[in-house]
Structure formats: structure tokens, C-alpha cells
Amino acid sequence: MTDHQLREPTRLVLTVLADAPRHGYAIIQEVLAVSGGRTRLSTGTLYTALDRLLHQGLVGIESEEVVGGRLRRTYSLTSQGQNLLAEETERLRRAVAEADRRLAVARLRPNGATA
């Protein structure tokens, strides 16, 4: 199925990787900033998500450098990831329009349509 069902944390990871490659910690900071402090990505969520996205080919490894005996990876969005994010964004745009439309109807009749 083409039904991808991205959840919010995962979608935000792809979003903040869209304009520039970043390493894990930077992704967390960026998501925090973008969401206005609302979405705090935990490391548990992030690294398992990155692992999953790597296997799905949605993100790739930009570079690896050894810092203090540790591997620091910088991740980037693959073209496949870009396509998925673009599709998902279109889907959301439609969902937003639909919700707006229906919420407007609801406001016209404050007590609902008596079935």
C-alpha cells in the first residue's frame, strides 16, 4: 500500500532534515524550536526513528566523523524521503482544508444538526 501513515515525531524528523543535513542532537533542538517548544523529541524516539528511516531509505548518512572515540553521524533526507514528505504535506494540506470547512459548518449551527 501507498499508505505511509507518518506519525508526528517521524514527520518532524523528515521536515527538519529537508533543508539541511543534521546530526541527532541538532534534530532534537530543531524540532523543539520549530514546534515552539511543544514537541520534545526524546532520544529513544529519535534514534529508533532514524534507524527505521535509514532502513526505509528515507534518510541517508551524510557524513561520519569520530569525535572522542565516538561516531557522530550526520543524516540527510534522501530524494525518496523528500518525495514522501512532499506527498505527506499535500495530504495534510487537504486534511487542514477539510477540517476548516467542517469546523465552519459546525460554527453555523452551535448545537449540531438534530439528527
Next chain:
Amino acid sequence: MTDHQLREPTRLVLTVLADAPRHGYAIIQEVLAVSGGRTRLSTGTLYTALDRLLHQGLVGIESEEVVGGRLRRTYSLTSQGQNLLAEETERLRRAVAEADRRLAVARLRPNGATA
């Protein structure tokens, strides 16, 4: 925080209940229509979601009628549910704008996606 993180199926249920009360099967049909046949809500998802949403006070029971020895419930969005959907819609609107902005940056430099 009470970070609700609505998943897509749940959000679509609230969306199609926004303009009019509907019973379960009608919700499934409506979601299918709205999504252009893309999102097929399974009954497993729907009825457990409705149960959850009832307990959370986001949807209410509009009416109940007995048809063929069975209870047919018609659900409606509560004002609390309306507020949540409105908030969620605003959040999504910002997310869409953010994704658009970053995807535009990505298109300006096609070198990034090394994959």
C-alpha cells in the same frame, strides 16, 4: 503537557464528525470519500477509537436506536472535541508551512540528497 498527538485515523474521525453526527459505518464511508479512497478505516480502529474518544469526552452519543436487536449509535463531536480538532488543525497548518519552506530550500540545492 497534555500533548495529545492525534494519529491520522483518530483525527479523521473527529474531522468527519465536525459538520454532522454520524454512526460508525457512515464515518468509515465518509473518511474513505474525503481521502479520495486512500484511507480505509478498519472497524477495529474505528470502534476502539470511538470508545476511547467517548471516554475522553471528545465525542458524545447523539442518539441510540435499536435496529434488529442491535444498538445503533450516532456519534457527534463535543465542544471539547471541536476545540481539540481546531487546535490540531492549527498545529498542522504550521507544520505544512514549515515543510513547504524547507522543501523549497531543498529544491534550491539539489545536491543534498546523496541517498
Next chain:
DNA sequence: CGCCATATGTCGATTGGCTACCCATTGGCT
């Protein structure tokens, strides 16, 4: 009669996310 649409529901497995940990280093405050 079999099959499909309508209609409501349960159950087990899977997925993804979350909390809570683990590790290391730099730097500032007391």
C-alpha cells in the same frame, strides 16, 4: 441459495513512541 452491502463489534499481533536508563566530555558555579 450464495453473495454483497449495510452495520457493529472483538481479539491478537505489530508498530511506533515514551520513560528511564546507560555512556562520555566540556564548562561553569559554589
Next chain:
DNA sequence: AGCCAATGGGTAGCCAATCGACATATGGCG
């Protein structure tokens, strides 16, 4: 010296929502 915050990367176990398959019942069509 002892501690905390920030930077940086990672695992384990538990939980909630979703998914797929099944169960059940009525009524219409061929």
C-alpha cells in the same frame, strides 16, 4: 571537590493506537 547543564549518542522495556482477521446479523439481488 562536588555538582549541574549542555552537548552528543544509544538501549530496554513498557504502553497505546492501529491493523488484519474474524464473528454476527439483516435485507436485497440474481
